[in-house]
Amino acid sequence: MLLKMNHIEKSFAKTRVLNDISMHVEEGEFVALLGPSGSGKSTLFNLIGGMTSPDEGTILLNDNIIHGQKGLIGYMPQQPSLFPWRTVIENVVLVQELSGKPNYEEAKEWLKKVGLQDFQNAYPMELSGGMKQRVAFIRALLSKQNLLCLDEPFSALDEFTRIEMQKWLLSVWEDNRKSILFVTHSIEEALFLADRIYILTKRPATIKEEIIVPFARPREESLLNANEFFQLKQKLFNLLRDEIKVGE
Amino acid sequence: MKWVREKGGAIFLLLFILCSWELLVKVNEVPGWLLPAPIAVFSEAIKVIPSFSTDIFSTIQLALLGLTIGSLVGFIIAVLLHMMPFVQKMVYPLLILSQNIPIIVLAPLLIIWFGFGLMPKLIIIGLVCFFPIVVAALDGFKNTASELKYYMEMAGASKSQLFWKLELPHSLPSLFSGLKISATYSVMGAVISEWLGAKQGIGVFMTLSQSSFRTDRVFVAIFTIMLLSILIFGLLRMVERIVIKGKMER
The missing domain is CATH 1.10.8 (Helicase, Ruva Protein; domain 3)
Incomplete structure (x- = not known):
């Protein structure tokens, strides 16, 4: 197991941002982190990147604790x-x-x-x-580095370029198979790219659900129109909608 | 033709001012020792150039040397203050105060302390030149794009790598703005320093002309100073264009 986070907690001043987060990324696995805006995804990246240390819990990379150590992951902002x-x-x-x-x-x-x-x-x-x-x-x-952390890399692109970039990323990754942790707030993006998806709740963030994406690789663009893709998308959408509702 | 479109306006205005000046002097029959007409100044300039050129070169040398020393000192101060924010809070007000010292008053003191050599002159020019660099460099360092800084930190850059690979190149445009201001000051600083006692230089030429009521020569000196400032400014702009690559995206 490449990256392992055990019961991570993190607060800023009096606000708890992360609450008991446990997750992992296997060697060669593509994992997506899906959550509403402001759910502490960037805090999670700051912790993995060593910019801050967790209040509770441990972060292990190749079985070594990496709190506060920078430069151990490949990062794409x-x-x-x-x-x-x-x-x-x-x-x-x-x-x-x-x-x-x-x-x-x-x-x-x-x-x-x-x-x-x-x-x-x-x-x-x-x-x-x-x-x-x-x-x-x-x-x-x-x-x-063996772990690449991608922080909503395509969110600023227009729709067509985004789909092209997702296909491009998959094609490069499928030849290369480095572990990727991919943060996104797009359900479709997470489903199209990842092997596994962690869904985060709103702040304080916990892991609401872990979803294993069953689609075979290599994935084609036609997958986006497949029935089972649509059903899973609907399921994720309902999970996330609950999160946003509670916040109102 | 692009050049004409960009600079044409400024040149036209300059010619207009010179023509009105010439006309006013001629119409009102102003005596030459009070205010010489531009044409008289230019013809005097051509006359004195052979002997005046040694003065000009001496001033250029002094100005460039002072500018180099002043900007190096300014840059080093800026880097040190940037690395130690705590010291910066203490020292920065003093730096501003240093610019409020009247040079004219300080200059005779410097001569008492250091004699008539090169030292007091360089101190004066340096004092005038270092400040714009410090301010510009500190601003440049501070305004480093935060997403680039964040990226460098995530990538594991050390403090010195952050400085040399990001903050310094990022501050170059700002640094050059400061340098251009300093450059224009440096000629003025050199002339002032020459007033205090030098064997040659535009400042010496100016004092001599003034005390013998050769107002036309005083104007020759003034125009030469302006021309030199513009030349050094232009030179720095050329260097800037070569050094700064790939333009900033804002």
Whole structure:
């Protein structure tokens, strides 16, 4: 088991944000965290990323406690967060620079694999939103960490680009099979991408339900119109709707 | 032609001012020692250039040296203050106060303390030049995009990596704004420092001309100072365009 969180609790001032969260990510597994806005998803990422430590409970990565240790996960934020003064390839190797020598050959190979070879010397301002997110994903991938944490990476994209990016992500991931923890507030996105989904309640967040997604891989876009996809989507929708109702 | 469209207005205005000036002096028959006409100033400039050029070069050298030292000191102070926010709170008000010291009063004191050498001159220019850099650099460091900073921290960047890879490059545009202000000040600072006693320089030329009522030469000096400031400013803008890549997205 790659990542394991046991009975995590976290409060800020007097507000409890996370309440008894236990979850795990297996080696090579794609796990989605689905929850309403403001349910403490970013706090959870801050804990895994070592930006803060939990009040109670333990976070284990490869059986080691990682509280407050940064740089142990590959991270892809909601905003692409590319450095505007670095070219695409210089952005891709940024994380490698932090821990050692950057490997430009490997970066070039990856850019070629995702069809961005013509843009390796371009600056981020020249790229479209989807291209920027691809660069951000490759950067996370090349950080050489076994766990990739993706924080609503496609939420700022338009509908068509988002579906393209989801398919793209699946195709890259299916060849690569790194563990991914994917935060999203889109039910469809979670169902289309993940092996397993944790549904979070509103604040203070607990895990309301763990859903195993039964669809076989590789997944095609046609899955989005399949009957069983629709039924599961309806089920998740009802679960989440209860959460939002209670808050009113 | 793009150049004409961008700079045309400014050049036109300048020509307009010079023409009105010339006209006013001619119509009112103002004597040359009171206010020389622009054409008289230019013809005097051409006359004195051979001997004046050594003064100009001496001032340029002084200004550039002072600017370099002043901006280096300013940059180092800014980095130190950025790394130690606690010290910054203490020192920042003092830095502002340092800009309220009247240079004209300070200059004779500096000569008493350090003599007529290079040292007091560089102190004066440095004092004028370092402040815009400190302010600009600190602002630049502080305004680093928070999502980039967050990303770097999540990626495990150390404090020095955060500075060299993110905060410093991110602050470059701001740093250059400060540097351009300092550059224009540096020529003025050099001239003031030369008033206090130098063998050559625009400041010396100015004092001599003034005391012999050669107002036309005083104006030659004034225009030279302006021209030099613009030149250094333009030079820095060229460097800025080369150094700053990929433009900021805001």
